[in-house]
Amino acid sequence: MSETIFEVRDLVKQFPALTAVDHVSTTINRGEVVFVVGPSGSGKSTFLRCLNMLETPTSGQVLFKGQDITAKELPLNKFRQQVGMVFQHFNLFPHLTIRKNITLAPVRTHRLTAKEANEKADALLKRIGLYDKRNAYPAQLSGGQKQRIAIVRALAMNPDVLLFDEPTSALDPEMVGEVLSLMKELAQEGMTMVVVTHEIGFAAEVADRVIFMDHGQIVVSGTPENVIKNSDNPRVRDFFSKVL
Amino acid sequence: MKRLLLVMAAVMLCLCGCKEETARKKTLVMVTNATFPPYEYVDMGKIEGIDPEVVRRITRKMGYELEIQDMAFDAIIAAVQTGKAQIAASGITVTEDRKKKVLFTDPYVVAAQVMIVPKNSPVKSAADLKGKRIGVQHGTTGDTYVKENIQEPQRFQHGPDAVTALVSGKLDVVVIDGEPAEAYVSKNPQLKILSEPLVKEEYAFAMGKENKELLDKFNAELRKMKASGELAKVINHYRKLNSKVKLTVFLPPENAIDGKYLRSMMEQLAERFDFRADYHEGGQEAVAGVIQSDVKQIIAVAIPLTQDQKKLLPYTETLILGEYVLVVPKSSDIKDFSMLNGKKIGAVKGTFADRYIEKNIHPAHVFADAAEVLNAVVSGKVDAAVVERKIAEVYLKKDKNLKMFPENFVREEYLFLVGKENQSLLKEFAANMKKMQSSGDLKKILEQANTVQNAKAIRSEVKQEKVMDEDSLWGGIKFSFYNNFVKDQRYTYLVKGFFVTIEITVLAVLMGIVIGFFVAVIRSTADLTGKLKLLDGLCRVYLTVIRGTPVVVQLLIIYFVIFGSVNVDKVLVAVIAFGINSGAYVAEIIRGGIMSIDKGQMEAGQSLGLTYWQSMREIILPQAFKNVLPALGNEFIVLLKETSVAGYIALQDLTRGGDIIRSQTYDAFFPLIAVALIYLTVVVFLSWLLGCLEKRLKRNE
Numbered sequence: 013m014s015e016t017i018f019e020v021r022d023l024v025k026q027f028p029a030l031t032a033v034d035h036v037s038t039t040i041n042r043g044e045v046v047f048v049v050g051p052s053g054s055g056k057s058t059f060l061r062c063l064n065m066l067e068t069p070t071s072g073q074v075l076f077k078g079q080d081i082t083a084k085e086l087p088l089n090k091f092r093q094q095v096g097m098v099f100q101h102f103n104l105f106p107h108l109t110i111r112k113n114i115t116l117a118p119v120r121t122h123r124l125t126a127k128e129a130n131e132k133a134d135a136l137l138k139r140i141g142l143y144d145k146r147n148a149y150p151a152q153l154s155g156g157q158k159q160r161i162a163i164v165r166a167l168a169m170n171p172d173v174l175l176f177d178e179p180t181s182a183l184d185p186e187m188v189g190e191v192l193s194l195m196k197e198l199a200q201e202g203m204t205m206v207v208v209t210h211e212i213g214f215a216a217e218v219a220d221r222v223i224f225m226d227h228g229q230i231v232v233s234g235t236p237e238n239v240i241k242n243s244d245n246p247r248v249r250d251f252f253s254k255v256l
Numbered sequence: 257m258k259r260l261l262l263v264m265a266a267v268m269l270c271l272c273g274c275k276e277e278t279a280r281k282k283t284l285v286m287v288t289n290a291t292f293p294p295y296e297y298v299d300m301g302k303i304e305g306i307d308p309e310v311v312r313r314i315t316r317k318m319g320y321e322l323e324i325q326d327m328a329f330d331a332i333i334a335a336v337q338t339g340k341a342q343i344a345a346s347g348i349t350v351t352e353d354r355k356k357k358v359l360f361t362d363p364y365v366v367a368a369q370v371m372i373v374p375k376n377s378p379v380k381s382a383a384d385l386k387g388k389r390i391g392v393q394h395g396t397t398g399d400t401y402v403k404e405n406i407q408e409p410q411r412f413q414h415g416p417d418a419v420t421a422l423v424s425g426k427l428d429v430v431v432i433d434g435e436p437a438e439a440y441v442s443k444n445p446q447l448k449i450l451s452e453p454l455v456k457e458e459y460a461f462a463m464g465k466e467n468k469e470l471l472d473k474f475n476a477e478l479r480k481m482k483a484s485g486e487l488a489k490v491i492n493h494y495r496k497l498n499s500k501v502k503l504t505v506f507l508p509p510e511n512a513i514d515g516k517y518l519r520s521m522m523e524q525l526a527e528r529f530d531f532r533a534d535y536h537e538g539g540q541e542a543v544a545g546v547i548q549s550d551v552k553q554i555i556a557v558a559i560p561l562t563q564d565q566k567k568l569l570p571y572t573e574t575l576i577l578g579e580y581v582l583v584v585p586k587s588s589d590i591k592d593f594s595m596l597n598g599k600k601i602g603a604v605k606g607t608f609a610d611r612y613i614e615k616n617i618h619p620a621h622v623f624a625d626a627a628e629v630l631n632a633v634v635s636g637k638v639d640a641a642v643v644e645r646k647i648a649e650v651y652l653k654k655d656k657n658l659k660m661f662p663e664n665f666v667r668e669e670y671l672f673l674v675g676k677e678n679q680s681l682l683k684e685f686a687a688n689m690k691k692m693q694s695s696g697d698l699k700k701i702l703e704q705a706n707t708v709q710n711a712k713a714i715r716s717e718v719k720q721e722k723v724m725d726e727d728s729l730w731g732g733i734k735f736s737f738y739n740n741f742v743k744d745q746r747y748t749y750l751v752k753g754f755f756v757t758i759e760i761t762v763l764a765v766l767m768g769i770v771i772g773f774f775v776a777v778i779r780s781t782a783d784l785t786g787k788l789k790l791l792d793g794l795c796r797v798y799l800t801v802i803r804g805t806p807v808v809v810q811l812l813i814i815y816f817v818i819f820g821s822v823n824v825d826k827v828l829v830a831v832i833a834f835g836i837n838s839g840a841y842v843a844e845i846i847r848g849g850i851m852s853i854d855k856g857q858m859e860a861g862q863s864l865g866l867t868y869w870q871s872m873r874e875i876i877l878p879q880a881f882k883n884v885l886p887a888l889g890n891e892f893i894v895l896l897k898e899t900s901v902a903g904y905i906a907l908q909d910l911t912r913g914g915d916i917i918r919s920q921t922y923d924a925f926f927p928l929i930a931v932a933l934i935y936l937t938v939v940v941f942l943s944w945l946l947g948c949l950e951k952r953l954k955r956n957e
């Protein structure tokens with residue numbers, strides 16, 4: 013039995029007008045690659061953002077490696093250092109060079125010295141073939157390059173888990189591939205990942221488990237095979253028949 | 257936040273430090289409004305007059321150092337009341353009202369408020385004042401008297417401004433202290449002072465109520481000064497100095513001998529007429545400037561001018577002090593003046609003729625008097641004689657062997673000129689000179705002057721130059737320019753003021769950025785996270801108050817209320833006032849910059865494990881700052897212009913520098929235009945710099 017990274021208990025996130033996450037419970041184990049899919053507005057992003065407390069849950073608990081991160085006195089930054097996040101719009105720091113984008117957090121959080129951080133950044137950049145862009149600024153990169161830098165930036169913190177919120181939906185179609193193949197590589201290396209996406213084909217290929225959400229609730233959760241192809245729930249079948 | 261507190265603590269400490277230091281040196285601060293001759297006025301950049309001199313003498317005897325500060329008259333009482341200064345000395349009239357606020361010394365002068373009117377005015381006495389447009393100097397006795405007994409007057413910051421308004425027909429009458437009134441009227445011949453004063457009054461020095469002890473000691477010294485006659489001496493000295501006509505003499509720099517002779521002659525004239533003589537070794541260019549000066553003065557120029565050149569000068573009198581003719585034997589081969597070369601020419605030693613011959617032909621043979629010279633011609637010792645026409649005419653009647661060329665050989669003449677406001681003065685002077693000439697007094701003066709000058713010195717030619725340009729409009733502009741900027745180095749008011757303005761602006765902007773930065777971060781944090789509510793409330797109050805009140809009022813409050821009882825450098829006060837003011841605007845600029853940054857940036861920073869403040873510092877602020885840099889540059893430009901109100905606390909900034917020149921030259925055009933041009937130049941330059949900066953920022957994106 014492998015280690016539990018996230019244990020979500022009865023999570024509720026209410027916005028003034030609606031309940032975005034409605035009594036969600038699930039567990040994510042180390043090494044697991046979980047894809048969250050569902051119609052637009054179903055609460056996928058909100059759920060994901062609750063996992064690293066970018067949204068504060070209304071009720072319920074999120075345990076990270078057994079520790080309740082919804083507890084008030086917890087130093088959130090210490091916890092977040094162990095959880096990487098990749099955003100739809102990359103959110104690179106435009107005023108910093110690529111390398112500085114990557115080294116900023118490890119150095120400022122005293123995880124690495126400046127020298128170690130630089131070495132690490134260079135190694136990661138070499139790995140994704142963007143070493144020659146190390147002194148460029150984000151504005152000089154293509155969308156696909158930016159998103160791969162954003163992934164590497166999260167990796168530089170050596171996180172226990174990576175959260176992705178629609179990492180490819182802001183990209184031109186020809187750039188989607190390079191991002192997905194990097195994500196696939198990470199999955200194969202055993203990185204724990206929670207991915208919100210509309211790329212159902214990719215989910216079917218890479219996911220260990222697929223969660224289907226609708227109206228803030230988990231409708232089904234299971235292997236890609238069971239959720240995407242053979243669900244007996246009509247709402248789920250209806251959704252996949254439209255997107256596939 | 258902690259840092260801000262530290263900075264404030266440091267400032268307070270420094271202020272206390274300053275105060276202690278003044279106490280150790282036992283310096284008294286005297287405040288005055290130096291536009292009130294002969295009591296106080298600025299002469300060559302220094303505050304002079306009866307008040308500064310009397311107070312200086314008394315405080316020195318009391319063992320104090322004295323620092324004199326110039327400020328608006330209506331701020332003076334407040335300055336001693338609040339302890340900002342110990343002595344107010346500005347020809348202050350003792351009134352019951354003022355007695356409630358301050359202590360007065362014994363009166364040192366009993367003076368009168370008079371009425372200045374145009375010469376043809378229907379206003380003949382105080383009874384005619386009702387319903388007339390009455391100008392007063394703000395805060396003076398005349399102001400109070402007119403307001404309480406007649407009607408609301410029109411108030412002017414400076415006496416000369418009121419007089420200028422009267423001259424230009426904006427007022428019917430100016431009520432003002434008698435003595436400066438004399439000075440103003442003497443410069444404006446179309447004005448007169450009504451003989452009956454409006455009200456009599458006593459002048460005394462004022463001190464703060466808490467300074468009773470100081471006052472007693474001061475009074476004791478003042479009484480001693482009165483008893484010994486020293487006070488009367490000081491007062492008379494300054495009155496005389498200010499009422500005397502100034503005789504500005506331009507000595508030809510190229511000709512040392514004429515210069516010496518002329519100087520000696522003018523010295524005696526000045527003594528004779530009780531003028532105040534002033535010598536310049538300048539050329540005609542300088543003359544051109546002085547002619548339009550404000551002072552009651554006559555300019556004497558020792559440079560011969562042709563008739564054509566004289567026609568170009570508006571107000572001149574030429575005084576012919578001597579006409580010389582050429583006398584030769586009847587048999588002489590000299591047929592005209594051009595044939596004198598190589599001939600022996602006789603002249604009276606040291607006369608104008610002597611110098612003229614030496615300069616233009618060759619050294620003359622000199623004799624003790626005209627008779628000797630003529631005898632020398634008769635006896636053949638010399639070929640010709642140059643003597644005064646009158647003497648020659650008398651002599652020739654007796655001696656038929658000699659003949660005289662009827663036309664003048666040379667004329668000793670001097671040109672006296674004045675600015676247009678001094679025309680009548682010049683006429684009077686010329687009439688007196690003619691009287692002296694006919695009575696023979698002038699001759700004595702010339703003879704005395706002759707003995708002074710040294711005939712042996714080397715003489716060189718005087719080059720003739722025009723005093724003025726042909727085009728009189730251009731000439732006028734040149735005069736005005738000279739008078740406003742060159743004369744008495746008046747341009748230094750603008751130069752010094754410029755640096756004060758820049759100093760205040762730069763320091764205030766830096767302070768504004770520090771304040772604005774903290775306020776903006778507090779406000780945005782409250783907006784973004786809902787924390788720091790209390791500080792946010794304080795910041796909102798600060799922003800509302802500062803942006804809701806005029807900067808002048810803030811400046812005055814900081815000077816008179818907050819630093820009311822502390823002796824603190826005015827530049828520092830201005831920097832603090834403008835810095836606090838600018839801080840409010842900068843805060844909103846920076847807050848706008850922070851809020852304009854995509855919220856994904858903060859999320860990305862925090863999701864990487866940085867704290868809120870780390871993300872703020874490393875990610876948000878650098879971007880926000882870069883975005884608002886142009887707006888901050890703009891704020892700098894706005895502030896530069898706003899500091900022009902610094903004059904309200906008597907700081908001599910650029911604008912005030914122009915005001916000072918204006919109050920000395922009664923000319924509004926040049927000083928104001930110059931001030932405007934300097935501001936404009938700086939602003940245009942800054943805008944250009946900003947443009948470059950923006951271009952560079954864009955290129956970096």
Ligand SMILES: Nc1ncnc2c1ncn2[C@@H]1O[C@H](COP(=O)(O)OP(=O)(O)OP(=O)(O)O)[C@@H](O)[C@H]1O
Pocket residue numbers: 027028029030031032051052053054055056057058059
């Ligand atoms: N900050 C917010 N305030 C109010 N309502 C919000 C907020 N964020 C999200 N919502 C609402 O909550 C619901 C769920 O939003 P969420 O972004 O989680 O959906 P999603 O499944 O990610 O949709 P999509 O596929 O379009 O990204 C939506 O109706 C959205 O409008």
Ligand SMILES: [Mg+2]
Pocket residue numbers: 056057058178
């Ligand atoms: Mg979403």
